[in-house]
Structures are given as structure tokens and as C-alpha cells.
Amino acid sequence: MNRKPILYSLEPFDPAGHRVRATLTIADPTPSGQVISMPAWIPGSYLIRDFSRQVEAISARCGRQSLAIKKLDNHTWRVAPCQGAITITADIYAWDLSVRGAHLDESHGFFNGTSVFLKAHGHEDHPCELKLIPPPGRLGWSVHTSMPLSSRARLAQSSKGFSVYSVPDYDALIDHPIEMGRPQVTRFTACGAQHELVFTGVTPGLDLPRIARDVKRICEAQIRFFEPTSQQAPFLDCAQKYVFMTMVTGDSYGGLEHRASTALMASRKDLPTIGQEKTSDGYQTFLGLVSHEYFHTWNVKRIKPAAFAPYNLAKENYTELLWIFEGFTSYYDDLFLLRSGVIDQPTYLKTLGKQIASVWASPGRAKQSVAESSFDAWTRYYKQDENSPNALVSYYTKGSLVALALDLTIRHATHGQHSLDDVMRLMWNRFGRDFYQSGVRGIRENEFPALVREATGVDVRNEVQAWAYGRNDIPLAKLFAQHGMTMQWAATSKTPSVGMRVRKQSEQQVIATVFEHGPAHQAGLSANDVLIAINGLKVDSVSNTVDALLAPYQPGDRITIHVFRRDELRQFELTLAPAAQTECKLNLAATS
Ligand code: ZN
Numbered sequence: 385m386n387r388k389p390i391l392y393s394l395e396p397f398d399p400a401g402h403r404v405r406a407t408l409t410i411a412d413p414t415p416s417g418q419v420i421s422m423p424a425w426i427p428g429s430y431l432i433r434d435f436s437r438q439v440e441a442i443s444a445r446c447g448r449q450s451l452a453i454k455k456l457d458n459h460t461w462r463v464a465p466c467q468g469a470i471t472i473t474a475d476i477y478a479w480d481l482s483v484r485g486a487h488l489d490e491s492h493g494f495f496n497g498t499s500v501f502l503k504a505h506g507h508e509d510h511p512c513e514l515k516l517i518p519p520p521g522r523l524g525w526s527v528h529t530s531m532p533l534s535s536r537a538r539l540a541q542s543s544k545g546f547s548v549y550s551v552p553d554y555d556a557l558i559d560h561p562i563e564m565g566r567p568q569v570t571r572f573t574a575c576g577a578q579h580e581l582v583f584t585g586v587t588p589g590l591d592l593p594r595i596a597r598d599v600k601r602i603c604e605a606q607i608r609f610f611e612p613t614s615q616q617a618p619f620l621d622c623a624q625k626y627v628f629m630t631m632v633t634g635d636s637y638g639g640l641e642h643r644a645s646t647a648l649m650a651s652r653k654d655l656p657t658i659g660q661e662k663t664s665d666g667y668q669t670f671l672g673l674v675s676h677e678y679f680h681t682w683n684v685k686r687i688k689p690a691a692f693a694p695y696n697l698a699k700e701n702y703t704e705l706l707w708i709f710e711g712f713t714s715y716y717d718d719l720f721l722l723r724s725g726v727i728d729q730p731t732y733l734k735t736l737g738k739q740i741a742s743v744w745a746s747p748g749r750a751k752q753s754v755a756e757s758s759f760d761a762w763t764r765y766y767k768q769d770e771n772s773p774n775a776l777v778s779y780y781t782k783g784s785l786v787a788l789a790l791d792l793t794i795r796h797a798t799h800g801q802h803s804l805d806d807v808m809r810l811m812w813n814r815f816g817r818d819f820y821q822s823g824v825r826g827i828r829e830n831e832f833p834a835l836v837r838e839a840t841g842v843d844v845r846n847e848v849q850a851w852a853y854g855r856n857d858i859p860l861a862k863l864f865a866q867h868g869m870t871m872q873w874a875a876t877s878k879t880p881s882v883g884m885r886v887r888k889q890s891e892q893q894v895i896a897t898v899f900e901h902g903p904a905h906q907a908g909l910s911a912n913d914v915l916i917a918i919n920g921l922k923v924d925s926v927s928n929t930v931d932a933l934l935a936p937y938q939p940g941d942r943i944t945i946h947v948f949r950r951d952e953l954r955q956f957e958l959t960l961a962p963a964a965q966t967e968c969k970l971n972l973a974a975t976s
Contacts (some may be wrong), residue, residue, distance in 0.1 A: 386581060387510040388412050389550075392501060392557065395517035395875040396493045396564070402479040403440070404488055409471040410507060413463070419505035420472060421460040423498040423558065423697035428640045428684070429484045431701065431766035434458055435499045438486075446958035459698065476500055482630070483640040483647040490523070492565025492584050494631065494647070495557030496640075498697070504554075512557045514549040516564070524566060528582045530623040530644035531560035555694065556622065559643045563629040572596045574603035577617035578625035586630035589657035598726050599628065602675045605724035609805065610682050611814050617646035618681050623819055626681070628674060639673050641680030642822070663727065668735070671726055683716075683808070684709040686816035693819075695738035704829055706758035707852055711783015712808070714739075715791075725904045729972075734789070737968040738855035740860065740871070742781050745966060747900045749777040754786060755853045770911035773885075774900040777855075785858055786851045792863040793847055794840045802840035810839040868973045872963040879931050880939045880960035883910060888925045895947075913947035920944070934960070 388411040395405045410418060422436040429879065436459035444451040446466035453461050453472075463470055478486035486499035504510070513534060516527055527545025534550035537543075545564070551557050567584040570592040581596060603626075605619050619626055623644030636649040650673070652667030682690075691703035691833050718739070722732040743749060757765060757779045764776055791804035811827065818824050827835075833845045861871045883902015886893050893915040898904045915923040918933040937943065939962040946955050 389511040393515040396519040399490045402488045403591035407473045409470045411468045417465045418463045420502045426498040430761040438477045444472045446470045495562045508554045518546045525564045527564045529562040530627045570596045572600045575607045575615045580627045582629045587632045591656040591658045601724040639677045641677045641847040643685045646677035675720045679713045686819040686827040687811045690826035700762045704755040707783030710780045712787045714780045714784035715787035733970040737970045741968040746773045748775045752777045754779045789858045796866045797842045806839040870971045872969045874967045875963035876967045879935045881964045903958040907956040916946040
């Protein structure tokens with residue numbers, strides 16, 4: 385069948401007003417009227433975002449004739465029938481500084497395809513060609529994307545990337561985000577494959593060689609993990625290079641995975657500058673994020689739940705398995721910092737201890753399993769509020785502990801002959817490597833225990849049932865003991881606890897979360913109460929913080945807290961609890 389390519393163009397025509405123009409030309413539109421739509425969500429971020437709401441103007445024509453467009457629902461339109469090729473033009477507002485949207489000003493443009501490219505229904509399998517048009521004026525921008533240049537454009541390379549790109553289908557078109565501007569760029573090869581690190585945002589003295597060196601080690605460790613024999617990078621079937629595109633700001637953190645690239649947000653203070661030798665906690669966090677998103681190239685971009693193969697971008701795609709795709713990725717991200725030698729073993733154990741402590745800090749873990757948390761991601765995990773720590777469990781953090789617990793279980797049962805690594809490689813071999821070729825399916829909802837059995841010989845049906853589908857705590861201390869490790873809890877300070885989290889709001893201290901069953905809950909304090917005084921002394925955000933004011937007291941002491949609620953002064957009496965044991969210490973026993 386001859387599938388005529390859909391021709392797209394993208395032009396950042398109004399950087400000052402944050403407007404971008406996207407067109408698509410369909411040579412063989414649906415005779416009864418071409419239906420087009422914008423995705424309602426972006427894969428990897430499980431929330432309906434209705435990107436169509438940023439479409440300010442949309443029009444269609446057939447040659448010189450303009451065509452009527454009728455809107456069918458929030459994100460779908462139908463173009464009036466006509467004979468011959470049609471072109472649809474959309475002007476889109478791009479001012480969302482996040483890894484999930486589109487952002488344009490005079491300094492740069494960042495575009496996720498889900499925010500700018502309309503889908504031609506019935507033509508999803510047609511190849512797409514994209515022409516990138518530079519912004520007006522001589523801004524000296526270059527383009528950075530994993531999207532492959534068309535074969536003709538590859539021959540004529542002098543356009544700084546403002547050229548024509550070519551992908552096999554719409555799904556690929558929206559999975560290669562595009563950065564343009566004047567970023568700091570460095571490149572390296574890992575196992576022979578090209579990688580590019582792109583940093584947008586003012587970051588003086590950025591130590592690019594160091595970052596490239598560290599990221600290369602992480603990439604090589606992961607490639608060799610999944611492909612011990614061929615050592616082949618996973619993305620070479622759809623891209624010439626992998627691109628890490630990082631937006632650097634004063635205070636941000638986040639990432640979103642794609643098939644041959646990732647979009648990241650990082651804080652300036654977390655990135656290393658030239659001359660700085662120590663690995664700061666912030667830099668370790670950045671490398672952990674890099675490791676996480678790169679691991680997704682295998683786990684979720686290719687090894688997928690059946691519910692995501694293919695994605696339905698018009699509505700929620702439900703799966704109970706995000707604890708495998710986000711949780712296992714969260715387990716391996718830090719583990720690959722250790723395996724690649726970027727951090728040492730004591731640092732790794734400290735990081736793992738923090739992960740365990742963060743799960744135990746949320747009372748919500750007794751109300752929701754990670755399977756339920758996965759299923760409800762769309763309305764709960766991605767719509768968190770002040771009560772979320774009491775109501776939710778994270779399929780990231782608890783999911784990573786499920787991975788850890790399964791890894792320890794498999795290693796113990798097989799006397800170190802097998803591990804979770806074997807399960808990952810089996811899933812890669814069967815479902816991942818050839819995913820973008822036709823005929824490979826995703827992992828079914830109830831299939832995972834059988835895969836563990838096949839890869840390792842260990843029956844983990846009961847464990848998976850209890851840890852992923854149940855709400856009790858995972859018996860980590862017992863599992864660690866089988867490996868000669870100890871897990872101990874300690875309090876980080878002696879200050880007694882009131883059972884609440886506080887946030888700063890201008891100069892005021894405001895209650896962010898009241899933990900269920902704690903003293904604050906029992907007394908009736910609530911989220912958003914503005915703290916005024918503790919036992920008659922003023923609370924502020926400088927020296928009289930809640931912790932500082934509580935430090936002189938002992939567990940069991942009665943105290944009075946004054947707050948404003950809806951501008952009304954309220955008084956609460958409560959009994960202080962012992963300092964919470966929030967620090968989890970892991971140790972390798974002296975003898976094992
Ligand atoms: Zn992730």
C-alpha cells in the first residue's frame with residue numbers, strides 16, 4: 385500500500401508573544417471530511433492535559449479554497465470534504481515551562497509534538513515529514529532533537545538543524561521533542577552510539593566535560609546490562625543519536641522519557657561548575673534523574689504494559705502496572721549510579737535508606753496498594769493535595785521497594801545465581817528490543833509472576849500479591865537479614881513531634897499537611913492554618929520556626945498553638961509525641 389507522507393511544518397513565528405505555527409498537509413484526505421485531533425495527554429505523564437486548549441486559531445484550505453472546520457469534541461475537528469490535498473494551519477500558544485508542554489520566547493523554543501502536531505485520523509500509519517522553520521530575525525539558533533533528518537536533508541548539512549525531518553508514523557513524530565536556541569552542548573559516544581547533552585538557561589561555569597564523563601558511564605553500564613553480548617544502544621532503530629535536553633532554572637526538577645531522548649528540568653545549584661570536585665547531593669540527584677530517564681528507553685518506551693501498546697491519546701489509559709515501569713526504573717536509577725562507579729557503596733546505602741524512609745513517612749501506604757496507585761494515577765497521583773500523604777502511596781518509591789524486595793528474594797532463593805536483572809533482560813528480549821517493529825505486544829496485567837518464574841525459576845506469586853496488590857509494609861528488615869544486612873530506624877532530631885508538615889508562605893509559616901493520627905490531627909489543626917504562636921511565642925520563618933520553638937519541650941508535654949483560619953484566631957491544645965523515627969540506616973553486617 386502506498387502511504388503518502390503527511391507534510392508538517394513548525395514555525396516559531398512570534399517568540400515575544402510565545403506563538404508557534406504548525407501546519408500539516410494531507411495529500412489524500414478522507415473523502416467524507418478529514419478528522420484531526422490534538423492529544424489529550426503526553427505519554428509518561430498520566431494526566432489529561434487537553435493540549436488543544438492552547439490552539440488559538442485553526443484554519444484549513446484546499447489549494448486556494450478555504451474549508452470549513454467543525455469542532456467535534458474538546459480536541460477533535462472535522463474539515464469539510466474537498467477534492468485534492470488539504471493544509472491545516474494552527475497557531476498555538478507556547479508558554480508552559482515544563483517537560484510536558486511547549487515553551488517559546490526570544491531565548492529558545494522547546495516543543496513536545498503532543499502540544500503542536502495535529503493527528504490526521506485514518507492516516508496514523510503514514511510517514512511524516514517535518515520542516516522546521518527558524519524564528520524571524522537573526523537569532524543564531526540551532527536545533528537539537530533525536531528526530532532523524534530526512535535522507536535529503538542529511539546530505540545538505542549547513543542549516544543548524546532548520547531542515548526537514550522524517551519519521552515512520554505519527555507516534556514517532558510526537559516522541560522526539562525539539563529544542564531550539566543557543567544552548568550549551570557537549571557530545572559523547574557510549575558503546576559506539578552518539579549522545580548529546582543540551583543545557584538551556586544561563587549556567588555560568590558549567591562543567592560540561594565532567595557531566596559528559598559521568599553520564600557516559602551511566603549510559604554504558606545500562607547498555608551493557610540489557611545487551612551484554614552485542615552492547616548495542618536501544619534507540620538505533622529509530623534515531624542516529626540520543627539527546628538529553630535540560631532546561632536549567634533557579635529551582636526545578638523533573639524529567640520525561642522519549643524513545644531516543646529525554647526532556648529534563650534541573651536547578652542551577654545542582655549542576656557542577658568548573659573547579660568543584662565533590663559530588664554534591666544536588667548533582668547526585670541530577671545524575672539519578674538522568675539514569676532514570678535513560679533506563680526508560682528500555683523500560684516503558686519499549687517494554688510496555690499492554691494498555692500502552694498502542695497509546696490512546698484521546699483518553700486515560702488504565703494499567704495497574706506502573707509500579708513495574710516507574711517503580712523498577714526508580715530502583716535501577718540509583719543502582720546504576722553505583723554500578724557505573726559514579727557513587728560508592730556507602731552513598732548508595734544512604735540513598736536507599738532515604739527511599740525507604742520516604743515510603744514509611746506516608747500513612748497513605750496502608751490505604752492504597754501500588755497497583756491501585758498505578759490505576760488511579762490520572763485522578764490521584766497526578767492531582768495531589770494537602771491530604772495526599774495520608775491517602776496515597778507512590779508507585780515510584782514503593783514500587784522501587786517492591787523491586788528491591790523481589791531482587792533480594794530471587795537472589796536468596798537461588799543462592800545468588802539469579803536476580804531481578806534476569807527478569808529485566810527476559811522482558812527486554814521478548815517485548816522490548818523489537819517493539820518498534822510490528823507484531824510485538826505489551827505485558828499483560830497479570831503476566832509478571834510467570835516471567836519471573838521463567839527467568840529465575842522462583843515462584844513469587846505470593847510476594848507480588850502481598851507487596852504490589854496488598855497494602856501491608858514489605859518485610860524489608862527480614863529480607864535484608866537474609867543477605868547479612870541490617871536495617872535500623874532512628875530519629876533525626878530529639879525535638880518532639882506534632883505530626884504535621886509546614887511550608888513557608890511569604891513570611892508566614894503555614895501548615896502544609898496534617899498527618900493522620902498525630903497530635904496535630906487529634907487537636908484539630910488543619911492544612912492552610914497560619915501559625916501564629918506556640919505556647920505564647922511568635923512563629924516565624926527565620927529563627928522562631930516550629931522546630932526551634934518545640935526544641936525545649938519533651939514528649940508528653942501539653943502545649944498551646946494559636947493559628948489563623950479564615951482570618952479567625954483559633955487556639956488548640958495538644959500533647960507532644962516522641963520525635964518520629966524517620967531515618968532508615970542500612971548496614972552491611974561485619975560478618976555475614
Ligand atoms: Zn519515570
